[in-house]
Amino acid sequence: MTKNKEAVKSTFCIHCDKTGIIRNPYFNEMGESALTPCPKCVLDKCLCGGEEPYYYSENGSIKECYCRDIRMRIDRINTVYSKSGIEKKFQWKSFNDFRAENKLANEAKNAAYEIVNNFPDVKKGLFLWGNPGTGKTLLSSIILTELIIRHAAEGRFIKISRTFFNRLKATFVEGSDTYGESSKIEKELSEVDILVVDDFGIQRDSAWEQETLYNLVDARYESERFTIFTSNNNPHKALAELSQGRILSRIKEMCKIIEISGEDYRNRL
Numbered sequence: 001m002t003k004n005k006e007a008v009k010s011t012f013c014i015h016c017d018k019t020g021i022i023r024n025p026y027f028n029e030m031g032e033s034a035l036t037p038c039p040k041c042v043l044d045k046c047l048c049g050g051e052e053p054y055y056y057s058e059n060g061s062i063k064e065c066y067c068r069d070i071r072m073r074i075d076r077i078n079t080v081y082s083k084s085g086i087e088k089k090f091q092w093k094s095f096n097d098f099r100a101e102n103k104l105a106n107e108a109k110n111a112a113y114e115i116v117n118n119f120p121d122v123k124k125g126l127f128l129w130g131n132p133g134t135g136k137t138l139l140s141s142i143i144l145t146e147l148i149i150r151h152a153a154e155g156r157f158i159k160i161s162r163t164f165f166n167r168l169k170a171t172f173v174e175g176s177d178t179y180g181e182s183s184k185i186e187k188e189l190s191e192v193d194i195l196v197v198d199d200f201g202i203q204r205d206s207a208w209e210q211e212t213l214y215n216l217v218d219a220r221y222e223s224e225r226f227t228i229f230t231s232n233n234n235p236h237k238a239l240a241e242l243s244q245g246r247i248l249s250r251i252k253e254m255c256k257i258i259e260i261s262g263e264d265y266r267n268r269l
C-alpha cells in the first residue's frame with residue numbers, strides 16, 4: 001500500500017505543486033468544491049468519472065481508479081474544513097489574496113509562509129497584532145486553510161466575541177441545547193492541532209471571561225499545540241500587568257509576536 005502511494009506521489013506535476021490537488025477558482029460562482037484533482041496529472045488518468053467510491057470496471061473486473069487517493073483526500077479535507085469555523089468571507093483564501101503593502105505586512109506574510117512550508121516542524125505559533133483592518137484575520141485564515149489543505153490537520157477558528165462567550169455560558173444553563181458541554185468544548189479547544197484565536201483581547205468587564213481566555217492560553221501552552229492569536233492590542237503593553245505577566249510570558253514562549261499595522265485593509269478592497 002505504502003509502496004503504491006509512493007509511486008502515485010512521484011507522478012504529480014509542478015502545475016499542482018506536486019500535491020495532485022488544485023484550487024478551483026470558480027467554486028463560489030459554480031457552487032462546486034473549492035478543491036479539485038489536478039487536471040494535468042490526475043484527471044487525465046481518471047476512469048471513474050469522479051463517482052464515489054472511485055472504482056471503474058475493466059474487462060469485467062472492478063479496479064481502483066487512479067484518482068481515488070486524491071479524491072478521498074479532498075473529501076477528508078472538505079470534512080475537516082467544514083468544521084473549522086472559518087468565517088465564510090475568509091474561506092479558501094490563499095496567499096495571493098493577501099497583498100502585503102508595507103514592511104510589517106510583508107514580514108507577517110513571510111512568517112506565515114514559513115509556518116505553512118515547515119509545518120508540523122514549527123516551534124512557535126503566531127501572535128499578530130495591530131490596528132483593525134490590516135488583514136490579521138485574513139492572514140490567519142489563510143494559514144489555517146493552507147495547513148488543512150496540505151496536512152488535512154484538524155483546525156479551529158474562534159472569534160473572541162460576545163457570541164463566543166454567550167455560547168460558552170449557555171453550556172452552564174440547564175435546558176439549553178448545549179447544557180453540560182463546557183468540558184467537551186474546552187477539551188476540543190485545548191487539544192485541536194491548530195487553533196486560531198481571533199480578536200484576543202482583554203475582557204476587563206468580566207472576571208469570568210478573562211479567566212476563560214487565560215485558561216485557554218494555559219491549556220494550549222500545556223498541550224504544546226500550534227496556536228495563532230490576532231489582537232488589536234500590543235501584547236507587550238496590554239498583557240504585561242495581567243496575572244503578574246504570566247499570560248504574556250506564556251504567549252512569548254508559544255508564539256512569535258509580530259506587529260501588522262497600517263492603513264485599513266478593508267478600505268482598499
Ligand SMILES: [Zn+2]
Nearest residue numbers: 013016038041
Ligand atoms: Zn498536477
Ligand SMILES: [Zn+2]
Nearest residue numbers: 046048065067
Ligand atoms: Zn477516477
